[in-house]
Amino acid sequence: MLRTALILSLLAAVPACTGSKLNEAKWKAAGAEAVLPLKKSLKGALVSGLENGPVAAISTCRVEAPKLAAEASLGGVKVGRASGRLRNPSNAAKPWMQSILDVYETDPERREPAVVAIDKNTVGYAEPIFMQPLCVTCHGATLAPDLQTKLGELYPTDQATGYAAGDFRGIFWAELPRN
Ligand code: HEC
Known part of the structure; x- marks a missing residue:
């Protein structure tokens, strides 16, 4: 009886020892805020790049x-795609990021922003990116021949075509310092 009580109290102590339960709402908000400047500046660069046509826009994008x-990675925060x-x-x-990407890729029901403890000092944040009609020009199934040529030169291992509007395309991610 005493032994059972002892084991139970040890078990109860385990979560307190790991101590790494994340305040998900807080970290999701911090992650969303961290990726926002990158989202905005990329969209701006894309729209102004496209004014000179998609082939020129590829160079801008690159x-x-x-x-x-x-530039959007400041104060110990890193962001990217x-x-x-x-x-x-x-x-x-x-x-x-890999396991989060896998879930987003395979399960359309689970495409909410996600947070994960990378280590004791860093929290990872990811949110899905979906294809919009504008993106199909450079990531769609059929590309203009001159565009195809340019992409082939710059990105010989390009796998990022064949998408349709609405498709899951990838993630914005952030690495956030815990303190
Ligand atoms: C003008 C052509 C063009 C358009 C339009 C475009 N992209 Fe891209 N995309 C690129 C290029 C070029 C890269 C590689 C950038 C680099 O070198 O970092 C890229 C990279 C990406 C990446 C990073 C992952 C990877 O494969 O390297 C994502 C995610 C992405 N694009 C999503 C989008 C989405 C979503 C849209 C629409 C809002 C979009 N793209 C519109 C040309 C384009």
Whole structure:
């Protein structure tokens, strides 16, 4: 009897020891705020880039996207994009993102923003990106021939075509310091 009580009290102590239960609502709000500048600046660069036609916009995107991600990464916070079907290999998912990406990819019912404890100092945030009609120009099933050529030159391993509007495309992610 005493032993059972002892085991029960030990079990009860376990969650307190790990101590890493996240306040999900708080971290989701922080993550959404962290990725917002990148979302806005990318959209702005895309829209103004497209004014000169999609082929020119690819060059803008290639130069601007990494720069905008770096600029939006401030004060120990890092942000970026990732996808299971990459155009630019440097957008590859880090290990903590992979399982979230897999869920988004396979389960349309579970495409809410997500948070995860990466380690004791860092929280990871991810939110899904969906294709809009505008995106199909450069990520759709049939691309203009000159666009196809340019993409082939710049991204010889491009996997990010064949999408339709509404499709799940990838994630915006943030790494947030815990303190
Ligand atoms: C003008 C052509 C163009 C349009 C339009 C466009 N993209 Fe892209 N997209 C690119 C290029 C080029 C890259 C690679 C950027 C880089 O080098 O970092 C890219 C990369 C991405 C990535 C990062 C993952 C990867 O595969 O490297 C995501 C996610 C993405 N695009 C989603 C979208 C969405 C959503 C839209 C519509 C809002 C969109 N794109 C519209 C050209 C385009």
